[in-house]
Amino acid sequence: MKGTIPDHIINDVYNSYDIIGDIAIIKLTKTVEAYKEQVAEVIMKIHKNVKTVLAQTGPVEGEYRLRKLEYVAGEAKTVTIHKEHGCLFSVDLAECYFSPRLSYERLRIAKLVKTGEVIVNMFAGVGCFSIVIAKHSEAKEIYSIDINPIAVEFMRKNVVMNKVDGRVIPIEGDAKEVIVNVLSKRADRVLMPLPEKALQYLPYATLALRDRGGYIHYYDFEHARKGEDPLKKASTKVEGRLRGLGFEYNICFGRIVRTTGPNWYQIVLDIFIQKT
Ligand SMILES: C[S@@+](CC[C@H](N)C(=O)[O-])C[C@H]1O[C@@H](n2cnc3c(N)ncnc32)[C@H](O)[C@@H]1O
Structure with a gap:
């Protein structure tokens, strides 16, 4: 940035940003707002593949988990194609949720899947977890639900583009509703990549599992002060809920996926549920 914007402003520029396909998404502090075009030009100079720079002007919010975006520089567009683990994801960033920061998680889960498994992805978005799993495992079927019709439209396109139709x-x-009506007792594994609804929807995840039980990948946000363990706090909460539902369970694994704010963490727990 040196020589592009005043020296006293440089420290106010966020040093992290997302690159999704050929679109970069930046966040702006008040002081940097006036220099956003210059910041964008530097990003496009460093990353030759970036054709568009958008600014995220608010938190991820609403039922569809969307970010408010504002055009800053380059081609005026919000649709792009992102490559990850040998898969292609077409996405409209203004209309669908997408985070490149879950890339490690997607492959981690895919590697746990055994041949012939039936999987339910309760909050599938444009299909990223499901398609990475289909490409990197011998899963039989991955039922991929989303409430956002535009995300489902992109998911359908992505399924064809990645040649995983039928799986x-x-x-x-x-x-x-989908689980109660058509997917109860079908799954060997259930994914719950929506922290805001995870605890509330946990009973439906257990309902989707076969009678012999199976795995749930449970994502949540957890607050933890210094000295507190966010994984332990999340486990205690989930254990209370599972005991209330009357299931035997084993939390086999947990990890902090990322930090989401001061003392806030996104966590994942891999839980084996014994139903009978
Ligand atoms: C945090 S995003 C995760 C998307 C995707 N798994 C990914 O990693 O890109 C959560 C998704 O859940 C969807 N959603 C919200 N409430 C839902 C519900 N009750 N049933 C199904 N999908 C829902 C949203 O539309 C959004 O696409």
Whole structure:
């Protein structure tokens, strides 16, 4: 940035940003707002593949988990194609949720999947977890639910583009209704990549599992002060809920996926549920 914007402003520039396909998403502090075009030009100079720079002007919010975006520089567009683990994801960033920061998680889960498994992805977005799993495992079927019709439209396109049709099955609707109506007792494994609804929807995840039980990948946000363990706090919360539902369980693994704010963490727990 040196020589591009005043020296006293440089420290106010956020040093992290997302690159999704050929679009960069930056965040701006008040002081940097006036220099956003210059910041964008530097990003496009460093990353030759970046054709568009957008600014995120608010938090990820609403039922569809969308970020408010504002055009800053380059081509005026919000649709792009992102490459990850040998898969292609077409996405409209203004209309669908997408985070490149979950890339490690997607492959981690894919590597746990055994041949012939039936999987339910309760909050599938444009299909990223499901398609990475289909490409990197011998899963039989991955039922992929999302309530956002535009995300499901992109998921359908992505399924064809990645040649996983018939194995990744997009379904539009509310995960709890879809599970109650058509997917109860079908799954060996259930993914819950929506922290805001994870605890509330946990009973439906257990309902989707076969009678012999199976795995749930549970994502949540947890607050932890210094000296507190966010994984322990999340486990205690989930254990209370599972005991209330009357299941035997084993939390086999947990990890902090990322820090989301001061003392806030996104965590994942891999839980084996014994139903009978
Ligand atoms: C945090 S995003 C995760 C998307 C995707 N798994 C990914 O990693 O890109 C959560 C998704 O859940 C969807 N969603 C919200 N409430 C839902 C519900 N009740 N049933 C199904 N999907 C829902 C949103 O539309 C959003 O696409």
